[in-house]
Amino acid sequence: ANAVPKDLPSLKKNIFLFFVFCFALPAYPAEKIQVVSNGDLKGFYRTRIYNNIKYFSLKDISDICSGSVNWYKISGKVVLTINTRHITFYFKSKDVSIDSNKYTLPFPTYMVSSDLYIPLDFFLSIKFTEASGQKVEYDQEQNILSFESSVNVFPPRVYSYDGFTQVNFEMSEKLSYDIQKKAKNDYQVVFFRGKTVSDKLYFQNDHIKNISISNAHNQAICRFKLADDKLEIKPSFLENPLRLTLDIYPPGIKTSTAGAEGVNVEASTIPIAAPQPKQEEPKPQENASVHSMPTKALTIVVDAGHGGDDPGAVGPNNTREKDINLAIAKEVAKLLSQDGYKIILTRQDDTFIPLVDRTQTANNNNADFFVSIHCNASLKRKEQGFEIYFLSENATDPDALAVAARENEVVKYEGKPTTKKEKLQILQWSMVMNEYMNESSELCSYITDDVTSRINTKNRGIKQAGFYVLRGAQMPAVLVECAFLSNPSEEIKLHTRKFQKDMADSIYTGIKKYIFKKNLDR
Ligand SMILES: [Zn+2]
Known part of the structure; x- marks a missing residue:
């Protein structure tokens, strides 16, 4: 224990409390701590000492900061949401992510009685302040933990x-x-x-x-x-x-x-909460089974668009989009795996994969990025150039809408959503996506910058549209339209090894720049 008792009554009290908690949970002695929020006494909470380190309960932090906690038992993680920011902790791990940025805790988390305990030092860090808008200080002598709102305007x-x-x-x-x-x-x-x-x-x-x-x-x-x-x-x-x-x-x-x-x-x-995966309370035992632990290396899903019965766009000389997409995707995967990242290709060959399965693969693997590779097409033969997209339910412009409509064609989708429920569902998806909007848009900008400096092509810009394949991705997700298969000269270009390699290099470099900028490599 850190506090040194000053007088006999408090010593007696401490000894009493010590024994109470010893019998309740012998491995993890607890201490009472006074919590003050914006100058007002919030109440008494408990810290736990584990391996001589002071820990604080995630449930309590959520309560004090008016946040919410969601458990993902299968992937072994817990997400604390405060305002619009997500802080993800993993069971018995030092890993922590704030939105999509990764950091390391000084000591691993541990679980007691269906609650996750986090080293108190994390909550005292500037990282937590930036994410939660709460400046947290610990007065060891008085045993007071004080919270002060420091952020009052959140990023747009x-x-x-x-x-x-x-x-x-x-x-x-x-x-x-x-x-x-x-x-x-x-x-x-x-x-x-x-x-x-x-x-x-x-x-x-x-x-x-x-x-x-x-x-x-x-x-x-x-x-x-x-x-x-x-x-x-x-x-x-x-x-x-x-x-x-x-x-x-x-x-x-x-x-x-x-x-x-x-x-x-x-x-x-109408305030609509983003859909949360089913909340699962872990069983009240310390060794809750953990099915998959987070890996150290970043996981990147590279999705070659279309495949199997779905050829995607077909060029005037019968080039099939699915073949070009796969060639470029494999090249991107090769470059990234050389750097030690865990790469998942949604398809390795000419197989049909439903759109929803592609993002599902990314979610199930806790992927850090999702990149979908496509070739563009237009009824206007002269259209040319490079475009990159992130998800929105409303397209940037009519051309973007047409691109999304074409890429979504594979899904049976009859007309516009008509019922209120369908409209709400679409809105909810767009809200989920907005959680990663900033990250996705930033990733788009790095890839676009590299394409414009490396490849002699028209830059058609960063756009938004409602691609089903990006929907529901719980990570930054972008869709690349490399060039126009419908344009005869771009069709020839798309066939060349050089263009495929250059495009893969740009996608790779863009991802690397993002990883470097966000300090995601460890
Ligand atoms: Zn496509």
């Missing part, structure tokens, strides 16, 4: 809707703000007394591009560019959760908050 989330774009800033308290025009199309939103976690969203659609947020003197400032100076910005303050939304739309368009009909209204007014 962007949602594309039909005809308009919505930017959401969740807040933990009401702040006054000011929207300022800095230059033609350049705007900033200043949150007074705002504190945030610096972040950047690589994003571009018809309305907005590249949004970043950072801290200035006692203010959080979000900067963004409008795609066009005729666009209008309509701010609204909403509750549950508390947030500022900016609807960005061309003049004359009704936006969700202005009361448009249909699914958009639901998006902005």
Whole structure:
């Protein structure tokens, strides 16, 4: 125990408590700790000492920080969600991920009585503060653990809707703000007394591009560019959760908050929790069986689009998309596995794999990235160039919509979703995907940058559309359209070993840059 008893009564009390806990759980003596949150006494909680290290309960942290805990017993992990951030712990492991970034705990976690215990030091770290918005301090002498909200504005989330774009800033308290025009199309939103976690969203659609947020003197400032100076910005303050939304739309368009009909209204007014996998409480025993432990090496799923009965696009000289996709995918897999990553190819040969199975493979293997490789096609023979996508239920532009429609063709899908349930389900998927939107968009930007510097091709940009194959991926996921099979000269190019290798090199380099930037290699 750390606290030295100062007087006899407290010594007696400590001895008494010591014996009580010794008989209850002989291996893990516990100590009471006083928890203070934003200056108010929250109550008494227990820490546990294990191998001389102080541990704190995940359930208690979740309670104190108003978070939620989800257990994934099969994959041996527990996800703590605070506001929109996910912190993933693994059973009896030092691994921890915050969103998609990986870190190492000073000591492994352990389980007692259907709760996971985490070394207290982790909660005192800057990493936890950045993720949770809570600054946690431990006063060893007084045995007080104090929590103070340090982040009150969370990085923006962007949602594309039909005809308009919505930017959401969740807040933990009401702040006054000011929207300022800095230059033609350049705007900033200043949150007074705002504190945030610096972040950047690589994003571009018809309305907005590249949004970043950072801290200035006692203010959080979000900067963004409008795609066009005729666009209008309509701010609204909403509750549950508390947030500022900016609807960005061309003049004359009704936006969700202005009361448009249909699914958009639901998006902005009904709080919908992202679907959580079934919660499974582990049995109250310490050696709960763990079926798969996280591996040290990053796992990357490389998906060669189409296959078997589904040829994908077919070129004017009968080149089948599925064959080119497989050649490039194998090349990417080879490059990545040379660096020691665990690579899973969704198909190794000309086999038909349903779209849903492809992301399922990635989820089941706790993959860190999902990259789907395709070739483009258009009715216009002259269309050419490279595009890269991340998921949104609403396409960036009509061309992007057409690309998604073509790639989704393999799935029997009759018309637009009609029932409310179907609409809700689609919304929920888009919310799941939004959890990894920033990461996916950033991965897109690294791959695109490398393609433009390595390959002489037209860069058609980073786009969003509703690809079924990306739906439900619980990791950053992107879809690459290497070039147009429908364009006779690009069809020839796609056949060449050089183009296939160059494209694979770019995808590989983009992933490597992302891994380096996020410090994911250990
Ligand atoms: Zn395809």
